[in-house]
Amino acid sequence: MSLPAYATPLQRIWHYGFRVICGLIFFFLIAPIIVIIPLSFNAEDFFTFTPGMLALDPDAYSLKHYRDFFGNPDWQQALRNSITIAPVATLLSVGFGTLAAIGLSDSNMPFRRTIMAVLISPMIVPLIISAAGMYFFYSRIGLQGTYWGVVLAHAALGIPFVIITVTATLVGFDRSLTRAAASLGAGPITTFFRVQMPLILPGVISGALFAFITSFDEVVVVLFVGSAGQKTLPWQMFIGLREQISPTILAVATVLVCVAIALLVVVELLRRRSERLRGMSPS
Amino acid sequence: MSDTTTGQGGPVSAGGVMLAADGRPLKQSLARAQRRQRLRAFLLVAPLLAFVLIAFVAPIADMLFRSVENEIVPETLPRTVAELRRWDERSGSLPPQEVFVAMARDLQLAETRKLHTRVGQRLNYEYTGVSSLFRKTGRRLSRMGRELKQAFVGLDPAWGEPATWVELIGAPDWREAQAAWAARRARAGADAGPEPLFRADPAIAALLPQTADFYAAFARAIQTEDGDSPTEEAPWPLVYDALYRDLSGGADLSRHTGPHADLLRAAAAAVPGFPPVSIRDEMLKVDDGWGDVAMWQTIKAYSGRFTNGYFLAALDMKKTPDGIAMVEENRRIYLMLFWRTLLLSVGITLATLVLGYPVAWLLANLPARHANLLLILVLLPFWTSLLVRTSAWKVLLQQQGVINDLLVWIGLISDDARLVMINNQTGTIIAMTHILLPFMVLPLYSVMKTIPPSYLRAAKSLGATNWTAFWRVYFPLSVPGIGAGAILVFILSIGYYITPELVGGTSGIFISNRIAYHISISLNWGLAAALGSILLFAVLILYWTYDRIVGIDNVKLG
């Protein structure tokens, strides 16, 4: 992509112009997320930079919105709910999803394409439709407004991600390894846990992270399927946003951005490890 | 395959058929192994498939069912529905007396079961005013036919006794069961369980069909709803009206020998002298809404177990006696909303394409080290909570928000002419473009990475200008990525709910927001389901297209 020495002025302008445009687009992508971070330290209840903040006056910054987040029972309950729902939903999607992905990657699997389409559909069907359907159906079977109702719903939403990531790692999986293990006398369970699992683990973990973040961020379905006892962090944020944007939301948002960064780093490390294991170049 | 290898080493039978190690023909053995593998694969998938079917597919099927279900009308108003079948709705005249009587009886039962306002509400979706008509009438029903009750009781006080009715209408075996239950109850109290459900005597039902039917319905309703017993409660006045109708209709009592036969015969003789009672007039007196032919036409049109009414409403149409017609201009919203959802989604898809293409190109053509770094700028928004990004836009776009402050500070706009960028379409488009941009960049990037840069150089060395080389060589190769990204973004955006709800105001809301409104505020679940089904149908077509173009198994994340 470097500019050749013989480039005409026009090419030069285009070359740098293009980079400026791309820079602006990257700015568009990242700036809204970055801008809320300093705002969350605002000492006032405003959503914009106060003159004091712009002058870098330490008094214009404070942790009071974080104190509100960590001290307010509503937010804490929401955080607790999110933490009790997301891992269990993730466990369900990963458990079922990994097994299914192994089955699906078998070339002998009948109706592979159709089943795949059904399993991926929770990602494709608009959330409001899933939410409406679950609301009606879970009401009929007594799951509406219960912890398990929300967990099941979230597990269903997380499954496509597990299927996609695990199937992707299985594409590079050398089947002769399982046969080698079998020929050396290992039973299918031992083979699975000692041979297959370690190799597809990066895929499983990143699938799990996707499923986790799906549940952790999900608001539409929980809004309908859940009740007060399952009010999650995004739900509490949604109420806050719809009614009045209290600056505490920005503190919560900053915390969530940190969670996102952590997850992103883990997934990136896993991807590289997986590619190294599969003998691919790291990119 | 390893099985084949074993087979090749195995013995060959006399007929020249290859045998496996266990002596079976290889072909058979292979087929068996394959079957077993297939079964194993299927068993691995089965738990998840069952899970998804129950937790996800069944709810959606249930929703589809709700969009056509109309059980409540025939279930709650069975007598009316049956009588209405005989009425010609095109005659322009009011239904006959029998329909009114049936309606009064159905409503009386519905009122006891607390269903009359619900069925009223169901019909109110189709015809304004039914809701309060049913409600208002429900309160007055207990007085309808009072004069007849007085006349019967005046003739013989026995008609006012609950026991008379139970003995007259109750089936003999039910009466025995009831007596046994009463004895048990006297001993054991509440442990005796509920009273056996009332059953009418078939003989009396043949003789006095309306009375037996309605009295049995009365008895069962008070048993199940209020926990009362027909042995202790005198029937509603409307039951006397039923008896009056049966008797004046010329029931042949001459050979009747059941209990209270004489009482019945005396009543039959006296009935012609009773004051004439018209339920129709009484209902019209309660509310002249009952005299509205169009309302009766609506009830008849929506009396089936299933209805296309919700789908029609979802498409701004309605049923009229002359067929299906559009609703009035000033009530049409859904077609417009579907259209807007479509347009905005196309706009957002185009915006993500325009912004995503250069970024993906840059990422694909930079050295891996730099590309990976820049990719993080795409992936971070992807991993960040939707609500975080929406709140960020809310903060940025407000009139007193960061962007307006900045513009005022630079001096581009004056303080009293701040831009309105939120609570309208602009807000929705900006925020959703931002939120969905990663879904465009990632597929584009993965396709562009596979296009060898040498193609462009080759084109240029053959004399193509930069533009020709890009447009004739590179661009066509990147089309699969465009297709994948565009369909993905489009599918995601037409179903969006949260962002339009928070930043869309009135002009930036999508069809999803109306679905949510009908679920939780207006409670018109049938309409919500119909709107959802239409949206779902559109998405499934796109999904199918996506599967065709890209293949479901080629979806990549991150």
Place this chain on the structure above:
Amino acid sequence: MTPRKTAFAAMAGAGILAATAAMAQQMANTMTLVSWGGAYQNSQNQAYAIPYRAMHPEVEVVWDESSAEAVAKLRAMNEAGNITWDLVDVVAADAIRLCDEGLAMEIDHDEVLAPAPDGTPASEDFGELIVSDCFIPQIVFSTTFGYRTDVKEWGGKVPTSVCDVFDLKTFPGKRSLEKRPIGNLEWALICDGVPIEEVYDVLETEEGIKRAFAKLDTIRDQVIWWTAGAQTPQLLADGEVVIGSTYNGRLYAAIVEQKQPIAMLWDWQMFDLDGWIIPAGLPEDRLARVLDFVRFATDTQRLADQAKYISYGPARKSSAPLVPEHMKPHMPTDPANAKHTFLFNYEWWADYRDDLDARFQAWLAQ
């Protein structure tokens, strides 16, 4: 089992156990109260829930801000046969609807609720505010307007009539109105010269509806539509609007507690009632607990206490003298504020709501 397998299984087991335990804990002692959120819910918490918990520390109170969706959610719970709410705060219209559908429990007001301190039975103390057998009235509130007191463009004038909301010449600036036809259509007709007693008759005719929408058309470009009661105070405080409708108590909180430059416009305030219903079909133990709470939370003193925190009129006649003196001028029922009022007509809206809502949405979307 290999160590890794054991660890995996242990993790899975622990996760599920922890979740189940957390749930069981929650169900045992919690009482879920459903309300509207914001300042109103806070006043209920201060006046009822906190003192109640001081006497019954074993009871955990969970608040659910779902009153706006109460009918829908109760229907769903009823279908499911799993009632997770214990006490629900709803407006009178919803209470009537819930009672009609058998979703709320019918109660004997004199038996369930405490009598007034002088022994007057509850049904007399609440009087005609008991609009349904299921409804336990708490407050009289009104939907009315607030305006910013520092708008330069107004040149020192302040709005005195609800019709000033429609007067863009004298009072330019954005307005906020509720995103539903109820209230807005009535005000539009009143300001179009329809006498109050004829408003609903006029609205039943096509010309009347057109007239109301035509009046709203004159300000449509300047309106931000709200869906939650806290939005107008927020919009007023941020200066996003200069005048807006909301519940009077929300405005009180913005004016008195947050000291915002906002003032009340009481002209043609729309009265409504708000109160509790008990969901039908609660199990014995939960019902007993809820009845105990309700009896406490709706006695004369508690209703008067609530008026300390928010400017809604207590529903009991016997509470009125106990309302703190400084709160009286902020009450919607105060004679100075109640010169022009009308009562939200539940029955009429029950009929026309669906139809007019379709019209309203179509009008908004034009």
